Amino acid sequence: MRRSLLILAPLTLGLGLSACQQQANAPEAAASTGPEAKPGVAVSGGTLVLPAVKGNPGVAYFDVANSDAKAVALAAVAVDGAAKAEMHQTSGGSMAPVDRVEIDPNTSVKFAPGALHVMLFDLDPKLATGGSAEMTLTFADGDKISAPLSIKSAGEAAMGGMEH
Numbered sequence: 001m002r003r004s005l006l007i008l009a010p011l012t013l014g015l016g017l018s019a020c021q022q023q024a025n026a027p028e029a030a031a032s033t034g035p036e037a038k039p040g041v042a043v044s045g046g047t048l049v050l051p052a053v054k055g056n057p058g059v060a061y062f063d064v065a066n067s068d069a070k071a072v073a074l075a076a077v078a079v080d081g082a083a084k085a086e087m088h089q090t091s092g093g094s095m096a097p098v099d100r101v102e103i104d105p106n107t108s109v110k111f112a113p114g115a116l117h118v119m120l121f122d123l124d125p126k127l128a129t130g131g132s133a134e135m136t137l138t139f140a141d142g143d144k145i146s147a148p149l150s151i152k153s154a155g156e157a158a159m160g161g162m163e164h
């Protein structure tokens, strides 16, 4: 009787420990698949073009590919170092804000000069040509994905055929 109790005690202790460890690990595991990486969605070609005139808005361009079986809807963009970021659509020489960008299954959407783009307001002066800024895309379902933008000057971007 006594003996079996002694054997049980360490076992119980061991179980208690592993349960605690699992609990402690759970939030980390969720974080690595949650805010930083929306399943099936990939961002590439991120570029931030600084304004030619200081104080003017900058602009961000990138590609978003959806390899998932269902459509996703991009609802918001945020960029570190920009007080405000707005999705815009250029058409016929003018542009208008866009609330939502749908990306059908197995397609990609390009944010590019003369089309969809992200307007960046009140840029931090620390954003400098040759550096990079972190961009976070938020989808309608609350999922997020982060990607770097490489920072270019307006002149550099123009040479590459980029025009806002």
Ligand SMILES: [Cu+2]
Residues within 6 Å of the ligand: 088, 089, 095, 117, 118, 119
């Ligand atoms: Cu714009």
